[in-house]
Amino acid sequence: MSFGARSRTVLASLGTLGLALAAAASPASAAGGTPTTPTQLFNGYRNCSTDADRPTYLWAGTGLVVEGIPGTTDATDNSPVTVEYQVWPVADPAQTTTVTREHAAPGFESPGTLPADALADGQTYAWRAQTVAGGAASDWSAPCYVTIDNTRPANAPTLSSPNYPPDEWNKGGEPVEFALGAGGVADVTGYEFSWQQDLPVIGTSIGDHGIPQPVDPYADTRYFKRADAPDGSATLRLIPPNGAGPMTLWVRSLDRAYNGSAVTRYTFRVSSTAPTVTPAVPSPEFGRPTTFTLRPNTALQSTSPVVSYSVRTIGGQSDKTVDVAAAADGTAEAKLALDGLYGESLQVTSKSANGWVSDAASWSISYDTTPTVASDVYPENGSGGGAGVPGTFTFTPKVKGVVSYTYSFNGDPEVTVAAGAHHTASIDWTPASDGFYDLTVHATTRSGVQLAPYDYFFTVN
Structure with a gap:
């Protein structure tokens, strides 16, 4: 309880x-x-x-x-x-x-x-x-x-920061120092704090035979700080949960019975400390490993050297997060093969020696992995041929490594054909009747990746 x-x-x-x-x-x-x-x-x-x-x-x-x-x-x-x-x-x-x-x-x-x-x-x-x-x-x-002790502290605590004032944009990189005061309350023993408005509940788990397992809440330094002096004052040094933007710390004081005071909040602002992300080529090819160079924010590097990066891929065949160690100058390289059917993005944060985690740098690219479809008898978005008139459809890839194409006319069972020279393929098709048709085609790569489908619309005369 x-x-x-x-x-x-x-x-x-x-x-x-x-x-x-x-x-x-x-x-x-x-x-x-x-x-x-x-x-x-x-x-x-x-x-x-x-x-x-x-x-x-x-x-x-x-x-x-x-x-x-x-x-x-x-x-x-x-x-x-x-x-x-x-x-x-x-x-x-x-x-x-x-x-x-x-x-x-x-x-x-x-x-x-x-x-x-x-x-x-x-x-x-x-x-x-x-x-x-x-x-x-x-x-x-x-x-x-x-x-x-049925009386909670009468006053909310005082809260200030000497190195992150509330009325300006702070450059970030250093732990935030907070000075906490009891607000004139005599029996304050410590403080509960959080970067979230809802402060944690102080609880006791129950063990075998119903025996309570009480712990000292001040042992959990993520949320609690024991007073440093008899007057109830304390000093905190915290790394914010986000690397940039408005930040708010919520604090209440606790007396000897752990009764909580009203909550005080402190809001301040931190400028971006995001790293830069640069690919080895301006537009990396689909599925081809590319080296990305990661560089630290200059101000951040001078405050506390960057020791690692966290690189998260979004939109690929298998999204993942990889950690990369930084060199002495704070730079690092990450080799990635991007395979998102419509594109992929990277979210990169840096971590400094003092524990500061930057806000994320974003990098993204768009891909068109649909095949090109062409026919001289049945042109796209046009009309031609007729019932019983054969036509040839040619499939051409936009990315490398294509080994086959799978197609279907108007939702009929799919048919797969192997790619030939230059990774292209051609099929012959004869319509049984006139009318509107939808030819759906997608390519498959050597590694088994099924690429984005393309819909080719035409009308049979």
């Missing part, structure tokens, strides 16, 4: 798990062994703190989920037991509140909810648990200490 006053996501239903396991046992029976003190104690899906001087800070606006694993000395008896949870203010131990969880499954986390009206905001409480079975009760567990 997520932490914080307004973001609470259930990752696993421990209550359903416990009740299902209890139902599998005989509810009328009592545990055969002596009850044992519950173990694996958690509160709000976070670890129990047994140090009164270092309580766990938790939001409890709708109550506080506490849990532990009950058991008995008879490990083979799965009869349900009862778990009692008792809570009291540290300042007044006589004011106890007890919550009972019946039909709990031995060996599995058995949650109970301490009521919200027994937990005052800003107060520190102790709670403990015991197992009850067959009229007997275990010893109470050692107390866990929590401080209730």
Whole structure:
């Protein structure tokens, strides 16, 4: 379950798990062994703190989920037991509140909810648990200490950047430095940030036997930053997700209970740092390997040397992304055979030594891979011949390596003929009747690539 006053996501239903396991046992029976003190104690899906001087800070606006694993000395008896949870203010131990969880499954986390009206905001409480079975009760567990914090930070954080000001186009290439401030809030412990407006949910996964697996959110440096100083301030150095254009970072502060403040955003602009892409010849032939030279953006190279490129092909027979290492001067070469039936494009980004990824440079070419079709008796988009009058149709390629042609008149079954000298082919055809005809033809290359089809329209007199 997520932490914080307004973001609470259930990752696993421990209550359903416990009740299902209890139902599998005989509810009328009592545990055969002596009850044992519950173990694996958690509160709000976070670890129990047994140090009164270092309580766990938790939001409890709708109550506080506490849990532990009950058991008995008879490990083979799965009869349900009862778990009692008792809570009291540290300042007044006589004011106890007890919550009972019946039909709990031995060996599995058995949650109970301490009521919200027994937990005052800003107060520190102790709670403990015991197992009850067959009229007997275990010893109470050692107390866990929590401080209730139902109040999120009152002010949004302050956010600025000394090297990427918001009112101008910045040249890019350097990590963006951000200065984060608590906005005058005293209990800010850190920050959550993202290049997306929807910030991640702080959650806890559930392991075997329903045991929560809490982690320190600040260990995930992709989205969290612990405060660097007691006043809650922090400094971030980030590489933007895109190499150019408007960028926005979204940030909120977190208190000790991980309650989140209102969100602050910082928008700035980055000029293009895209590389240049130059083919060895101005118009590379279809299907023929061509060397492309990749050169870094000059300003980017002077800031942090380019160490590699990512080259993505779009529109070919098999689109792919290849990574190419750069030389010391930041240049690189990529050898590619472009085989898009109607053309192909490249999207190329560079990566610098400091991790900066540029925006993409684009390069593209168009291809006409349809065959040329000609007939002296039945001209294209014209009329000629007649029913029973034979005509010859000649197919000529526009690209190299053609070995055959496949054709069809008015959707009849396709016929394939081999290409002859100069990779051309001719067919003789005699119409059975007059009228409008559509001759569809495509060529196939030596490597098995079926090229774009061509429709040749004509009328038989």
